[in-house]
Amino acid sequence: MEKAINGEYGLISGGYMNIFENLLSSVNIFKNRDVLRHSYTPEKLPHREEQINQLALLLSPLLKGGASSNIFIYGKTGTGKTATVNFVGRQLEEASKKAKQNVVVHYINCEIVDTAYRVLASIARRFGSNVPMTGWPTDQVYDEVKKVLELRKIRVLVILDEIDKLVKKAEEALYGLTRINSELKNSSISLIGISNNLKFKNFLDARVLSSLSEEEIVFPPYNAEQLEDILLQRSKLAFEDGVLEEGVIQLCAAIAAQEHGDARKALDLLRVSAEIAEREKDTKVRVEHVRKALRKIETDYMIETVRTLPVHSKILLYSMSLLSEIAEKFTTGEVYCVYKKLCSKVGVDSLTQRRISDLISELDMLGVVNSVIISKGRYGRTREMKLEADRDALRKVLEEDYRLQSLKKFGGDLKKFANLKLFES
DNA sequence: CCTCCACCGGAAAGCCGGGTCA
DNA sequence: TGACCCGGCTTTCCGGTGGAGG
Numbered sequence: 001m002e003k004a005i006n007g008e009y010g011l012i013s014g015g016y017m018n019i020f021e022n023l024l025s026s027v028n029i030f031k032n033r034d035v036l037r038h039s040y041t042p043e044k045l046p047h048r049e050e051q052i053n054q055l056a057l058l059l060s061p062l063l064k065g066g067a068s069s070n071i072f073i074y075g076k077t078g079t080g081k082t083a084t085v086n087f088v089g090r091q092l093e094e095a096s097k098k099a100k101q102n103v104v105v106h107y108i109n110c111e112i113v114d115t116a117y118r119v120l121a122s123i124a125r126r127f128g129s130n131v132p133m134t135g136w137p138t139d140q141v142y143d144e145v146k147k148v149l150e151l152r153k154i155r156v157l158v159i160l161d162e163i164d165k166l167v168k169k170a171e172e173a174l175y176g177l178t179r180i181n182s183e184l185k186n187s188s189i190s191l192i193g194i195s196n197n198l199k200f201k202n203f204l205d206a207r208v209l210s211s212l213s214e215e216e217i218v219f220p221p222y223n224a225e226q227l228e229d230i231l232l233q234r235s236k237l238a239f240e241d242g243v244l245e246e247g248v249i250q251l252c253a254a255i256a257a258q259e260h261g262d263a264r265k266a267l268d269l270l271r272v273s274a275e276i277a278e279r280e281k282d283t284k285v286r287v288e289h290v291r292k293a294l295r296k297i298e299t300d301y302m303i304e305t306v307r308t309l310p311v312h313s314k315i316l317l318y319s320m321s322l323l324s325e326i327a328e329k330f331t332t333g334e335v336y337c338v339y340k341k342l343c344s345k346v347g348v349d350s351l352t353q354r355r356i357s358d359l360i361s362e363l364d365m366l367g368v369v370n371s372v373i374i375s376k377g378r379y380g381r382t383r384e385m386k387l388e389a390d391r392d393a394l395r396k397v398l399e400e401d402y403r404l405q406s407l408k409k410f411g412g413d414l415k416k417f418a419n420l421k422l423f424e425s
Numbered sequence: 426c427c428t429c430c431a432c433c434g435g436a437a438a439g440c441c442g443g444g445t446c447a
Numbered sequence: 448t449g450a451c452c453c454g455g456c457t458t459t460c461c462g463g464t465g466g467a468g469g
Contacts, residue, residue, distance in 0.1 A: 310456095332432065355457055357433070373433070377467030380431030 028240055029278050035238040036271040038264055041086045047226040048084050051217055055088045058215050062103050062155050067188035070212050074195050075219025078262030081194050085159055107159045110166040120145050149187035156189050163193040178211040221261025227253035230263055231270055245286045269293055302389050305366055306397050312351055313359050314398050315342050321395050324387050331382040346406055
């Protein structure tokens, strides 16, 4: 840390060094940082050969002027679903050019394009049709899609990523798309649905399900060795030679393998580690940077979960953050006591202790606090908990909430206040 | 060995916003 | 439109309990 501060705007022989010169002269760690981002599709996908071949086989009819079966793909996050499909999609387009076929791959992320209208409009617009953002009846857009495909004799492969997001709002769009082929002569629409939610199949209408998942491909999680291969391959492109210390890749792979075999997480970890090393002006990415990166990612994640918590959980956490200044561990009763007082300051009706007990369990599940039920004999049985999250970071997020503004101005007073209330009852 | 604390955690019912159906 | 239902959140009620202190 001191290294960074001393080196930041150093005085050199009486004059200030240009700040950018300083930045540029520092040792480069990254050759190309984008290689580590999720959006990057590499040239080769290690340990996905089987899925690639399967996919290619299923799509090959498109190159012979036919339609392919609809394909349903599932696997957990970071198992390479999107990367694989995009990779095969690109190859398919290249091959179709050579074979003088008119095959087009159209990728749609259903998290963003999440209604029937938008999905159809997105397809129509891709082929030059002038469909407005809103306004037309959905049927008309549907006809427009048919018209434009027929006119230009296109075989289109539509990739519906995160298709589970679409089902809630636009199941009829899926139904329409699966049926559209019977109304087309010179063109066709084939679908690939991608989902990481297995249960999603249960919610799907049986008719849609049967036509959508004519074929299924499963993406299993990567194990530690496979993740290592992936990281190794990417790091060659991403980093300058020799900047990775021995064991860095292994550690990233091992950590990610422990969770779900999530390649995305492994890549994030590696990238953040390197960014930390860079910020510290280190010449190498070290194991200790990975540990710091892990902590940073976990804190970031925690902050995000806390941000979206309901008010009562936030006030509860605020109580805990106050108590944690007095003692490391505290009991349900103590927390509840402070919580009630904070509620009246905020101007919210407090919940019952029974309910708070459940909220504490939830926070425990989320990993924000750590709680254990202990017995203090004569002095009863209770849950004893401590904050897992970093207190300062936690309080900062909590104070972002406009409803908790009134707590902010008390600052140090609240500490005394928490203290008092502890001994009061 | 018994007591009794301070809470746990299950069951059930109430409340509320949203969606459905006639 | 109103009757009805559903699911999530919350309260009420209450039986249950590990172990320090008597």
